Amino acid sequence: MTAVDQPAASLDSVVVGSIEHTGPPDNSQTAPAARPLTVAGIRAAAAPILARLADTARQREIDRDYAFVEVRALADAGIALTGIAVAEGGAGGSLREVTDLVIEIARADSSVAQALRSSFLTANQVAGRPDLPHREQTLRRLRDRDLFAGTSNERTGGASGQVNATARRDGADWVIDGEKYYSTGGLYADWFSTQAQTEDGTVLRFTVPVDRAGLRRLDDFDAVGQRLTASGTTRFTGVRVRADEITPAPDTAPDNPWQGSYAQLYLAAVQAGIAARARDDAVAYVRHKARPIKHSTATSSLDDPYVRQTVGEIAARAQAARAVVLLAAETLEGVRGRTGDDARAAGAAAAVEVAQAGVIAIESALAAAELVFDVGGGSITDRALGFDRHWRNARTAANHNPRQWKQAVAGAFHLSGEQPPTTGLF
Known part of the structure; x- marks a missing residue:
């Protein structure tokens, strides 16, 4: 399986207001090069692709133009293999190095970074869990440069995450009907993982190729930001799932x-x-476009003390976000390989540290995105510049990752040793 690598106009069908995808176009002529991977080599291969993403992000959002070519190129560069052991065909990178790469992808285009989340999460499971079900099969798909998506979310699921998608027996197979939402990265993916409920209430988890008959991907995600994360609906209509595709x-x-x-x-x-x-x-705006306000003592915005102060604060916010995220990555990697009570204690502490990093990263991004507008006058708000997307993207991503809960849970941990919930938010 290979991911979509053609512009949106060449996909299966386009409907006004949404795009319905029944399967990726064939790109079997593309094969990843068989060469040893290194972290430095992956970063070097990704650099020009990220530059193109950065240059086109604003216009692509306006045109709702997905970066199929660039995402395919990133996959072929081996980005998802950054943290996989060298002996298993990866680059052997640390969790810090993987996370630093994710930051750089998001710096170029945060929608692309979020769309690749399931692929990186899948790779992280392979790297850190020797007992992962179907591990060898998943590792092979990663080496083939396949991309992954998946979600358990349903718009009818309620706060407790109720599963309404159904699974019924048909011989040795299962037949799935239902809809999933927040299918982040679904339009780019080769494989989709989700779950459905059988008649006796058992929840089946499974992974199927996105071109399986009856599986349809809809481009109907309509948030204010992160618009090109391909986070819309995945519809299952009589989708057949084999027994060996079930995750035990x-x-x-x-x-x-x-x-x-x-x-x-x-x-x-x-x-x-x-x-x-x-x-x-x-x-870039201060260097190339900004003009000092009328009563500024500076002849150039570069020399305006208030512009300098604002840029300095933005830079400090960006540094703080990066620093706490990379520090948390190091802590999280330290949980790997631990067992028993030691693993539980380390996992709880790491979950709290990650939560705290999330709070700082969210607040830093929101502040930095708002402060951009203080380095210029009215013209910096021109829609053609698209600077508003930074705040919209940060705000939308933050709503999937609520920081109030993180703060309360971290406080309880520090005050009384209460362990964080074991849900997906921690």
């Missing part, structure tokens, strides 16, 4: 039950990338 439930609870910590760290890394891009755009 674990026999025992993991020693570290905070399995969602890296997923939360990833969202914080996206925020850090948004803050960095706000800094980049503020600097």
Whole structure:
């Protein structure tokens, strides 16, 4: 399987107001080069692709033009293999190095970074869990440069995450009907993972190729920001799932039950990338477009003390976001390999640190994105510049990652030792 690598206009069908995708176009002529991977090599290969993404992000959002070519190129560069062991075909990078790469992708285009989240989360599970179900099969798909998406969310699911998608037996197979929402990265993916409920109430988790008959991906995500994350509806109509595509439930609870910590760290890394891009755009605007206000003592905005102060604050916010995210990545990597009570204690502390990093990253990104407008006058608000997207992107991502809960949980941990919830938000 390979991911979509053609512009949106060449996809299966286009409907006014939404795009319906029944499968990716064939790009079987593209094969990843068989060469040893290194972190430095992946970063070097990704650099020109990220530059193109950065240059086109504003216009693509206006045109609702997905970056299929660039995402395919990033996948072929091996980005999802950054943290996979060298012996298993990866670059052997640390979790810090993987997270730093995510920040750089988000700096170029935060929608692309978020769309790649499931692929990075899948790779992180492979890297950190020797007991992962279907691990060898998933590793092979990663080496083939396949991309992943998945969600359990339903718009009818309620606060408790009720599963309304159904699974019924048909011989040795299962047949799935239902809809999932927030299918982040779904239009780019080769594989989709989700769950459905059987007649006896059992929840089946499974992964299927996106071109499986009856599976349709809709481009109907309509948020104020992160508009090109491909986070809309995935519809299942009589989708057949084989027995070997079912992910078995674990026999025992993991020693570290905070399995969602890296997923939360990833969202914080996206925020850090948004803050960095706000800094980049503020600097570029002052250097090339800004003019001092009438009563400024400076003849150039570069010399205006208040512009300098504002850019300095934006830069400090971006640095703070990056620093806390990378520090949390180091802490989270330290949980790997631990067992028993030691793993539980380390996992709880790491989950709290990730939550705290998320708070700082979100608030830093929102502040940096708002401060961009203080380095110029009325013309900096021109829609053609698209600077408003930084705040919209940060705000939308923050709503998927609510910081009030993170702050309260962190406070309870520090005050009384109360462990964080084991839900996906920690």
